[in-house]
Amino acid sequence: xxxxxxLAGRHxxxxxxxxxxxxxxMATLYLGRKHGASGFTRKVAIKIMxxxxxxxxxxxxxxxxxxxxxxxxxxPNLVRVEELGVDRGLYYLAMEYxxxxxxxxxxxxxxxxxxxxxxxxxxxxxxxxxxxxxxxxSMSSIATSVRRTSCCRARGT
Numbered sequence: 001x002x003x004x005x006x007l008a009g010r011h012x013x014x015x016x017x018x019x020x021x022x023x024x025x026m027a028t029l030y031l032g033r034k035h036g037a038s039g040f041t042r043k044v045a046i047k048i049m050x051x052x053x054x055x056x057x058x059x060x061x062x063x064x065x066x067x068x069x070x071x072x073x074x075x076p077n078l079v080r081v082e083e084l085g086v087d088r089g090l091y092y093l094a095m096e097y098x099x100x101x102x103x104x105x106x107x108x109x110x111x112x113x114x115x116x117x118x119x120x121x122x123x124x125x126x127x128x129x130x131x132x133x134x135x136x137x138s139m140s141s142i143a144t145s146v147r148r149t150s151c152c153r154a155r156g157t
Contacts, residue, residue, distance in 0.1 A: 005028075005051065006020065007020075007028075007030060007048060007090075008020060008030070011087075012032075012046065012048070012085065012087040012090060012092050013083065013085045013087050013092070013094070014034060014035065015032045015033065015034055015044060015046055015092075015094055016032055016033045016035060017030050017032050017046060017048075018030065018031045018032055018033055019031050021045070022102070022104075026049060026050065026053060026059065026062075026063065027047045027048055027049045027050060027063070027093075028047075028048050028050065029045060029046070029047050029048075030045070030046045030047075030048060031043065031044075031045065031046075031097065032044045032045065032046040032094070032097075034082075034094070043097040043099075044082065044094050044095065044096065044097050045079070045094070045095045045096065045097045045098075046092050046093070046094050046095075047092065047093040047095065048090055048091070048092045049063050049090070049091040049092070051089065051090060054089060054090070054091055060091060063091055063093070064084065064091075066093070067081060067084035067093050068084075070093075070095075071084075079095045079096040079097075079098060080095065080096040081093065081094075081095050081096075082094040082095060082096065
């Protein structure tokens with residue numbers, strides 16, 4: 001089971017941890033702020049690996065691989081990875097913050113309504129712009145590729 005720390009109010013690297021957003025099996029996602037000169041601030045998302053997992057080299061390597069792979073992906077519909085860091089033994093990944101609900105929230109809502117959202121359905125609406133259709137297809141393709149890569153790594157192929 002994961003050990004939850006409340007890191008709100010603390011600083012990691014050049015980031016202030018503001019509030020916990022969501023926790024998963026490997027890490028907790030926080031809203032954070034990047035501070036700069038002359039009062040400059042920008043919201044960021046900070047994914048912090050659960051401390052008890054940092055002792056397992058294999059899990060740390062997975063976290064670092066995720067950061068490396070995601071930092072190489074650039075697309076307007078993907079969040080930008082800003083930094084991978086370690087501060088006082090806490091591994092973190094700072095990413096672009098996008099305000100709004102998560103895909104998980106959308107899928108939970110659809111599930112409660114006994115509905116699903118398929119790629120063809122998401123791209124078929126009359127008001128959908130062509131670039132949105134392309135982005136949804138790209139995201140689906142990227143997700144499939146990442147899933148295949150993860151499965152191959154897990155099998156050692």
